[in-house]
Amino acid sequence: MIVAERKPVNEIVEMIKDADRVLVLGCRGCVSVCSAGGQREVEILASLLRLGRMKEGGRLETIEATLVRQCDREYIDEMDKWDGEYDAVVSMACGVGVNFIANLRPGVRVYPAVNTTFYGGSAEQGVWSEQCAGCGNCVLHLTGGLCPVARCAKSLFNGPCGGSQNGRCEIHKDVPCIWQQIHDKLENLGRDDDLDAIAPIRDWRTAGHGGPRKAVREDLTV
Amino acid sequence: MSFVPDIQVICCHYTSQQILAESKEELRRDGLPENVTINRFACGGKIRETAILKAFEEGADGVCVVACEPDKCHNVMGSRRAAKRVEAVRRALAEMEVEPDRVMMFQLERGFHPDFVRAAEEMNDRVAGFGPSPFKEGGR
Structure with a gap:
């Protein structure tokens, strides 16, 4: 699988500083398996981003969702149901997902919430190691x-x-x-x-x- | 006027069973500060990061997580899982330049409420020293 890990919260808070409504979008593929960007991680990040905004004295609206994958056109199309409801997308998919959204939705501001690290496997629970380059x-x-x-x-x-x-x-x-x-x-x-x-x-x-x-x-x- | 923090205790059913059998008046008599609210979960394993973060979103100044001793969880791994999740929240708070000690984990003997009260008191004192949550009113 593609292994990823969440960026530090303050980095993501900074990326979205001029957005008031954010779609926090996870992926049910590899990043769900390595617990970096599935539904649970979406819920946690959305809460952290709201808190980050509260710390700055503002208010952030979040939509929390996951797509089956962010690396296929037909699944990216599912984003359209939130058209007009967000100012920016924070993608918790690997870099492929962020690129796909950027490619397919030129008018959408999309930011990465994770660092895509390597192709690897789960050596034991909570531990992943690189196996393929x-x-x-x-x-x-x-x-x-x-x-x-x-x-x-x-x-x-x-x-x-x-x-x-x-x-x-x-x-x-x-x-x-x-x-x-x-x-x-x-x-x-x-x-x-x-x-x-x-x-x-x-x-x-x-x-x-x-x-x-x-x-x-x-x-x-x- | 001195600052009185909003302390939310999130605990497992087993560590809170005895203390929650008491009335509010009895709890006050035992020394549980009035500004402490107890939220009971079925098990430490059910306490997710989002529950702790939600408490802050709703105005908590500090969150005290209480579950069983690590090797004595009724559901085997619940208290250990809770401790890992508390640690994850503490890391995230640090990334946001917020005192990680606004969230603390206590692993206590089941039903032994004097320790439970002491944990709440310790949390209360610590958070009172920090002042209001920076998530309230745009920080300090």
Whole structure:
């Protein structure tokens, strides 16, 4: 899922300082699962924003809602039922949702309530960890299913770097060295010969270094 | 005239059962300040952040959350969940440059009301020292 976390309240209060009516809009997708921008978080943020405005001596009206997703046109269309009832939208979706609202509703002021942090999974309740960098050229078939792009602090392809100690990363001592884990995993699978192959210099254009990426599926377009 | 804060106590059924069996007069005699209002929830696990924030929106100067001792919650995890949510509200208050101690969590033995009264008194004294809630009348 896409993992996000709420921005500090005072930052959001500042964004909406000249709006008197705000639509606080959550998303029932990834940000609900990681408890950053679902219905509960919408209710909490709306209350905090009202309090923030009260602290400034004013009054803020809020509409609290969530969309099925904020990354599809048909769900963004559901916003239209609140037309004329708000001055600004505070989106609790990931950055994709904020962009979609901005793209599809050019006349709407939309502000982000969360920082979109990474693609990850829930390691345990309340803890999420990055697992994928969305680099557009997956190498997991060569690395025992463990990603050296997202999970190595240096994104090395012919690791480990030499700085890891006792199986821990030299940059973040609380993080396992993923190259140690890749070695262990391939050894367990009897595939350690795969590690002899030298990974060539990588073309990072697929990772977004060549500008915004786009996927087109001709079999699905109409 | 000295400031008398509006203190809202949000508590679980089990920690408040004994104290709520008393009349208002008995509570005053026990030392519960008159400006303290008790709001009872089924369990600490049912006390959400929004309940605490709503109290401030409605004019509270301080909110005192009371639930069972962490390992003695009738519903196992309720008091721990309440403590986490209180902590989340305290962080949000700090982000808004409001005293986090306007919200405090007390985990007390069930039905032992002298401690309950002391928690309310402690909260009352602390918040009286802070002065009125900055959410009232546009802060200070």
